[in-house]
Amino acid sequence: MRTDTGQVINLADYRPTDFVLERVDLTFELDPTATKVDARLIFHRRKGADPKAPLVLDGDELALSGLLFDQTEMKASQYTATPDSLTIRNLPKSKPFELTITTIINPEANTKLMGLYRTNGVYCTQCEAEGFRRITYFPDRPDVLAPYTITIIGDKAANPVMLSNGNFLGGAGYDEGRAFAAWFDPHPKPSYLFALVAGDLGVVEDTFVTMSEREVTLKIYVEHGKEARAAYAMDALKRSMKWDEERFGREYDLDIFMIVAVSDFNMGAMENKGLNVFNDKYVLADPETATDQDYANIEAIIAHEYFHNWTGNRITCRDWFQLCLKEGLTVYRDHEFSADMRSRPVKRIAEVRHLKSEQFPEDGGPLAHPVRPTTYREINNFYTTTVYEKGSEVTRMIATLLGKDLFKKGMDLYFDRHDGQAVTIEDFVKSFEDVSGRDLTQFSLWYHQAGTPLVTAAGAYDAAAKSFTLALEQMVPATPGQTDKKPMHIPLSIALFAEDGTPLEPSSVDGAEYGDNVLHLTERSQKATFKGIGSRPIVSINRSFSAPINLHFDQSPADLALLARHETDHFARWQALTDLALPTLLAAARDARDGKPVVASKDFVEALLAAAADETLEPAFRAQALALPSESDIARELGGNNDPDAIHAGRSAVLQQVADAGKSVFASLYDSMTTPGDFSPDARSAGRRALRNSALTYLSYAENVPDRAKAAFDAANNMTDLMQALTILAHRFPDSSEAAAALSTFHDRFAGNALVIDKWFSVQATIPGTKALERVLKLMDNPQFKRSNPNRVRALVGTFAFGNPTGFGRADGEGYRFLAREILDIDTRNPQLAARILTSMRSWRSLEPARAEHARKALTAIAKAPALSTDVRDIVERTLK
Ligand code: PHE
Ligand code: ZN
Numbered sequence: 001m002r003t004d005t006g007q008v009i010n011l012a013d014y015r016p017t018d019f020v021l022e023r024v025d026l027t028f029e030l031d032p033t034a035t036k037v038d039a040r041l042i043f044h045r046r047k048g049a050d051p052k053a054p055l056v057l058d059g060d061e062l063a064l065s066g067l068l069f070d071q072t073e074m075k076a077s078q079y080t081a082t083p084d085s086l087t088i089r090n091l092p093k094s095k096p097f098e099l100t101i102t103t104i105i106n107p108e109a110n111t112k113l114m115g116l117y118r119t120n121g122v123y124c125t126q127c128e129a130e131g132f133r134r135i136t137y138f139p140d141r142p143d144v145l146a147p148y149t150i151t152i153i154g155d156k157a158a159n160p161v162m163l164s165n166g167n168f169l170g171g172a173g174y175d176e177g178r179a180f181a182a183w184f185d186p187h188p189k190p191s192y193l194f195a196l197v198a199g200d201l202g203v204v205e206d207t208f209v210t211m212s213e214r215e216v217t218l219k220i221y222v223e224h225g226k227e228a229r230a231a232y233a234m235d236a237l238k239r240s241m242k243w244d245e246e247r248f249g250r251e252y253d254l255d256i257f258m259i260v261a262v263s264d265f266n267m268g269a270m271e272n273k274g275l276n277v278f279n280d281k282y283v284l285a286d287p288e289t290a291t292d293q294d295y296a297n298i299e300a301i302i303a304h305e306y307f308h309n310w311t312g313n314r315i316t317c318r319d320w321f322q323l324c325l326k327e328g329l330t331v332y333r334d335h336e337f338s339a340d341m342r343s344r345p346v347k348r349i350a351e352v353r354h355l356k357s358e359q360f361p362e363d364g365g366p367l368a369h370p371v372r373p374t375t376y377r378e379i380n381n382f383y384t385t386t387v388y389e390k391g392s393e394v395t396r397m398i399a400t401l402l403g404k405d406l407f408k409k410g411m412d413l414y415f416d417r418h419d420g421q422a423v424t425i426e427d428f429v430k431s432f433e434d435v436s437g438r439d440l441t442q443f444s445l446w447y448h449q450a451g452t453p454l455v456t457a458a459g460a461y462d463a464a465a466k467s468f469t470l471a472l473e474q475m476v477p478a479t480p481g482q483t484d485k486k487p488m489h490i491p492l493s494i495a496l497f498a499e500d501g502t503p504l505e506p507s508s509v510d511g512a513e514y515g516d517n518v519l520h521l522t523e524r525s526q527k528a529t530f531k532g533i534g535s536r537p538i539v540s541i542n543r544s545f546s547a548p549i550n551l552h553f554d555q556s557p558a559d560l561a562l563l564a565r566h567e568t569d570h571f572a573r574w575q576a577l578t579d580l581a582l583p584t585l586l587a588a589a590r591d592a593r594d595g596k597p598v599v600a601s602k603d604f605v606e607a608l609l610a611a612a613a614d615e616t617l618e619p620a621f622r623a624q625a626l627a628l629p630s631e632s633d634i635a636r637e638l639g640g641n642n643d644p645d646a647i648h649a650g651r652s653a654v655l656q657q658v659a660d661a662g663k664s665v666f667a668s669l670y671d672s673m674t675t676p677g678d679f680s681p682d683a684r685s686a687g688r689r690a691l692r693n694s695a696l697t698y699l700s701y702a703e704n705v706p707d708r709a710k711a712a713f714d715a716a717n718n719m720t721d722l723m724q725a726l727t728i729l730a731h732r733f734p735d736s737s738e739a740a741a742a743l744s745t746f747h748d749r750f751a752g753n754a755l756v757i758d759k760w761f762s763v764q765a766t767i768p769g770t771k772a773l774e775r776v777l778k779l780m781d782n783p784q785f786k787r788s789n790p791n792r793v794r795a796l797v798g799t800f801a802f803g804n805p806t807g808f809g810r811a812d813g814e815g816y817r818f819l820a821r822e823i824l825d826i827d828t829r830n831p832q833l834a835a836r837i838l839t840s841m842r843s844w845r846s847l848e849p850a851r852a853e854h855a856r857k858a859l860t861a862i863a864k865a866p867a868l869s870t871d872v873r874d875i876v877e878r879t880l881k
Contacts, residue, residue, distance in 0.1 A: 004377075004873040011321040011374040017139055018049040021146045022096060026136070028116075030123055030154030030198055032108045035116060036065075039103075039136040044096040051093045057086040057101075057137035060115070060130065064137070066102035086137035103136050110134070111788060111829040119264035120223065122199030123159070124277060128270060129320055129379045132191035142317045143422040145188035152198055153180045159198040161221060165189070165273040167255045185273055187253065188420060190316055195272030197221070197260045204230045208238055208252070211245045216252050221260040222283065229284040232295060232681065233259065233302050240303040243337050248411060250310045259283065259302070263754065266790055266832050267383070269301050271308030278305070281755055281791055287679035289756050291720040292686035299341065304334040310415065318422045320379045324371045324447070325425055327383075328391020332399075335392060342683035345544075345570035346620040352545045352571070353624075355393065359385040359548075361636055363452045365842040366879050368479035372425050372447040375481075377874040380832050386450070393548040394446045398429075400491045400518060400546055401443065402436050409435040442522060443489040450479040453488055455521065457553040461536045468496065468506075468530040468537050472521050474549075480881065490521040493546035493569075496530065496537035501566030507532030518546065538562050540576075543569040555579065557603035564607045570621055577611060577625050580604040581654075585634050588650030593643050598653035609662045612669065612695075619673060620687025626694045628655065631805045632843075640846045644805035648768055659701035666702065669695040679718045686720070693724035700728045706738040713742050719756075722746070727763050734767050757784045758795035765800040765807075772807025773814055776800050787826070790833050797822050801840035808840075809847065813854025816841070820858040823872060824865050831869030838862070838875045856880070 025040040043055065064081040067074045067088075079088045091097060110117035115134025116125050125131065133140040150164035156179035162171065166185025173179045201221040208216045218237060220230040237259070244250040254274045261283035269278040282301040285294055311333060312326035339347045362368060362385055369382070371391045376382055399407040410432035418427060425447050429440050456473045472492075476485035494517060496504040506514075512528040513520040519528055530537070538559045542551050555563075563576035581604055588598040611617065611625040631651055635642045659666065673692035675685045700709055706729055713725035726746055729739040743764070750756035764775050779785060779796055786792050801808050801819055808815040819840070827834035844855035862868070863876045 003867050004870040006377075008375055008377050009320075009379075011319070014319050014321075016046065017141075017144060018046055018053040019043045019055050019091075019139070020046050021139060021144050024146045024148045026148065027151045028153065028196060030152065030159060032118060033106050034104050035107055035123075037103045037105060037136050039099075039101045039138065041099045041101070041138075042096055043091075043099065045092065045094055047094075055088045055091055057088075058130070058133040058140040059084050059086060059137045060133045062103050062105070062134065062137060064101070065104050066100070068098075068100035070098050071100070081137075101137050105135060112832065113264055113266050113790070113830060114832070116196065117264070119262045121158075122201065122262060123154075123197065124199075124260070124262050125194065125196045125272075126266065126270060126277065127194050127272070128192040130192075132194055138191055140191050141319065142190040142192060143319060145190055145316070145420070145422060147188055148183075148185045148194065150183045150185075150196065151180060152182075152196060153178060154198055155179075158200065161197065161199060161201045161203070163195075163197040163221075163258060163260065163275055165193070165195055165275050167274075185254075187273060187314070189273050189313060190422065193271070193273045193313055193316075195270070195275040195277055197262075197275065197277065200224070201260070202227045204234055206234050206238065208241050208257075210241070210251045212251060214251075214255075216241075216254070217256040219256065219258045220283065221258065222280070223261075223263075226261075226280075226284055229286050229289070230261070232285045232290075233283045233298055236299040236302040237306060239299075239341065240306040240337060243303070243340065244307060244310070244333075247336070247340075248310070248333070250307075250415070252309065253314070257306075259305075263791070264789055266830070269305045271305045271312055273309070273313050276305040279791065281758075284755065285681070287681070287718045289719055289750070289753060290681075291723055291759075292681060292689060294719070295681040295686070296338070296342070300334050300338050303337045304330055307333045307337070314420065315415070315418045316422045318424050320376070320382070321373055322424050323379075323382060324387045324391035324394075325423065325428055327388050328371065328393075329395050329428070331388050331392035332395035335396075343618060343620055343687070345574075346618070346624060346683075346687070348544055348571045349574045349621075349624045351389075355385070355389050355545075355548060356636070357630060357633055359389045360452055360550075361632070361843050362386055362839075363390070363450060363479070364477070364636070365845070366480060366881055367839060367842050367875070368450045370448050370450045370482075378835070378870045380871055381835055381874050390548055393545075397443070397446065397491055397547060398432055398440075400493070401438065401440075401489075401520075402432060403516065406436045407432070442486075445486055445488045449476055449485050449488065450482055451477040451485065453490060453547075453549045455490060455492070455542075455547075455549050455551050457539075457541055457551065459537075459539055459553075461533070463536070466531070466533055468533045468539075469511075470494075470519075470528045470530070470539065470541075471525075472512075472528065473525045474521060475524075480878070487522065487524045490547045490549060492519045492521055492541055493517055493543040494519050495540045495543060495567070495569070495572075496533065497540070497562065497566055498535050498537065499562070501562060503568065504533055504535075504537050506530035517543075540567055540569070540572045542575075543567075543572045545571060545575075557601065561603055561607045564611060570617075573611070574621070574624055577607060578629060580607055581628055582634075582637055585629060585651055585654055586637055588654050589634055589638060589643075589647040590650070592650035592653065593646035598650055598657075600654045600657040605658055605661050608658060609665050612662065612691075613665050618684075618687055619691035620683065623687065623690035623694045626691075626698070628658075635805065635843070635846065638846075641848050642846050643848045643851075644809040645811070648806045655698070656701045659698040662698060663702040666695040666698045670699060670708075689718075689720050693721065696724060697728055700732050706733040706736050709733075710738045710742065713745075719759075723759055723763070730763050730767055734769070734771075751784065754784070754789075754791070758791055761785070761792070761796040762799040762803075765796050766804045768804065768806045770807065770810045770812075772800065772804050773810065773818055776807075777818075788829060790830065793826060793833060794837070797826075798837050798840070801837060809851060811851065813851065813858065816855045816858035817861075820861045823862055827869050827872045831871035834869065835871035835875045838872060838879070841879055844879070 022042040027038040029036040107116045107118045114131035152162040162181035164183035169182040171181035202224040204220045206218045259276045261280035265279035311329045414431035458471045508531045510529045560576045560580045567573045584601045673688045709728040716722035
């Protein structure tokens with residue numbers, strides 16, 4: 001393991017390279033344990049650069065086997081090679097020169113899954129962010145762009161498939177069972193977008209005709225026998241290509257687009273030019289093995305990686321501080337795509353749920369950082385929900401500030417102006433300033449200030465003046481390294497309603513910029529007066545979640561119930577229901593802690609059941625309404641001194657009361673929300689399944705016996721229904737014979753299908769209560785659990801730590817001690833994976849004192865370990881600070 005050097009990288013230190021890379025020509029001679037890489041690189045010294053400056057190339061665990069300068073061997077005195085770098089001196093002042101660097105690497109031994117590695121007998125690369133330097137010495141930074149030629153040579157029988165970026169040049173067999181394939185990528189790209197895949201894979205093929213009528217070959221490579229499970233991914237790809245043409249005017253730019261599904265992968269997927277590599281979890285699906293959520297994820301991630309071709313690849317990041325330039329923007333694009341493919345308000349609700357449950361805790365804890373950070377020790381630790389999801393929200397706010405047409409113009413200008421370049425967030429923002437004439441300086445604080453702004457609102461109606469005044473205040477909390485915050489530009493989408501639910505339009509608004517129903521909050525404290533309001537208005541603020549903020553606005557239950565029924569924005573209806581639910585859930589947690597009886601408020605239960613039964617609302621929306629805020633949402637809202645057991649007990653008691661009150665509603669939904677005929681993963685059918693399964697969950701409380709869930713388990717003809725029934729049996733009736741039988745049936749039916757067995761691991765890892773840890777420990781001995789595979793580790797250890805507050809957070813601290821041991825073990829193989837799972841401890845300071853002390857000790861034990869990766873060292877030290 002490469003251990004921490006303590007080195008810190010700062011945005012302020014950015015400098016262009018001294019040498020310009022003109023072209024790259026790589027030859028790989030594949031071998032499982034000794035792959036030979038010849039890198040032929042042509043450079044010239046940049047005009048104006050120091051004529052004596054050496055060329056310093058990055059490496060990571062490399063050994064140099066050969067170095068030629070213009071085809072002749074270099075003298076040892078001219079260069080210094082270490083595992084981390086290759087420094088070459090006395091290079092020409094201006095004339096181009098050629099270096100040929102030879103390295104021999106061991107893909108089989110590469111457990112970090114960065115660089116060139118083997119997964120199930122297939123050679124595969126992962127280069128973002130700094131993996132290319134594990135293949136050869138190279139200026140491994142995103143602002144060094146060049147065209148690449150790739151030749152792959154290897155055993156023909158073992159590698160009938162040999163792929164790289166760009167267009168296929170040719171290939172053939174050699175003597176003695178060897179073969180080669182050559183690829184050329186004409187689009188200059190940084191090394192992090194390089195990819196190579198070789199092995200014996202099955203393929204699904206299709207074509208797409210672009211808007212200028214070029215035919216593009218589409219290929220999805222999977223393990224043999226899994227071809228049929230790639231059909232949905234292929235369909236999603238074609239829809240993504242079409243959508244990007246129609247919505248953003250972006251056409252694909254090579255003759256071929258390839259996707260490869262691999263089973264060992266650290267992240268979701270990777271946008272390598274023309275050759276996306278995917279975690280197979282986000283490619284493979286059929287009704288028997290994939291849930292509706294799996295289908296939705298596949299659609300979104302296929303789109304996300306494809307969209308990177310323009311936002312990330314054609315225009316890339318100058319340095320890794322600009323990561324949100326490609327990620328925030330591309331997430332925004334995939335969100336919009338899914339909204340167009342499915343239900344926009346339901347998609348928005350799911351996005352905001354995710355943002356609040358993942359990004360808000362990050363922004364409110366020790367790992368908080370700006371969307372555009374200014375310093376890091378390990379870039380791998382900055383692929384965060386802040387960079388991705390908050391980054392997307394910032395892009396969405398630009399679209400809100402400018403309006404649809406100007407936003408489109410700004411995007412077009414950005415594409416025109418920066419195609420082929422490596423740029424910054426400032427360049428991106430400038431495109432929107434230039435098309436709109438708007439000064440976005442204050443708005444840009446969204447990129448620079450960490451922390452979730454808190455907006456406090458209070459309304460006052462003046463009947464005589466027919467005016468309504470909204471007093472707004474904003475506060476951005478202190479975050480690590482940032483104590484004083486400036487006021488932000490917060491776009492608040494607002495609507496006013498009369499007591500009967502009809503919308504009220506103000507004749508004018510004073511005290512704040514207001515247009516298209518958006519109020520611009522720009523001061524620390526500001527009063528906006530809405531004129532021409534004939535009766536007391538009921539106000540809806542931050543509709544569609546126009547800004548990623550916390551909002552404190554005291555509204556009566558009656559007003560919230562009215563919004564839940566009459567808001568025209570369905571996201572805002574869901575928000576109103578959530579605002580009704582939270583006080584009940586918070587009080588329930590406190591009452592459960594104090595041993596008092598829990599009482600759910602009547603307004604809340606009635607509004608919830610009314611929404612559930614409202615046939616004018618789409619089923620998917622009703623299912624979202626019925627999914628109460630999670631235990632971690634409640635913990636976040638409570639803010640401190642949290643007792644996971646009390647939160648769980650309180651929330652369960654509220655669920656029980658909703659279930660009892662709505663028993664007949666749920667029974668009739670369960671009977672009516674069927675999806676007859678062949679299974680279809682479309683959004684409408686998925687919504688019906690979601691609502692029916694939600695009804696089933698409530699019925700399991702109301703009836704309090706496993707019978708109905710068991711019948712549902714036996715009758716299920718798709719994975720969504722099967723998993724929901726299994727989850728109810730395991731979570732609600734963990735000690736029943738029905739649960740044990742269902743778990744064993746499920747296991748036996750899907751043994752050998754790793755992705756489905758992951759679901760079986762996860763459902764057991766999240767059974768509430770103190771016994772969860774013993775179950776997890778036992779499951780780790782199951783032969784299907786492989787410590788080297790990130791999906792297995794995430795499904796069991798990750799899901800336990802992130803998704804089981806009572807089991808992981810049990811009062812004796814055993815859960816935290818278990819995690820500490822696991823992190824140290826995982827870190828010896830795969831530091832990125834270890835660091836990511838360790839972020840499950842990010843909210844430890846909000847625990848009640850005894851648990852917090854156990855958590856602190858477990859973290860300290862990690863910090864004191866003799867050898868830690870940079871990845872884990874960085875996370876553990878920031879978490880403890
Ligand atoms: N760039 C990838 C994406 O978001 C994520 C990723 C990062 C994958 C680092 C691998 C390594 O699309
Ligand atoms: Zn991405």
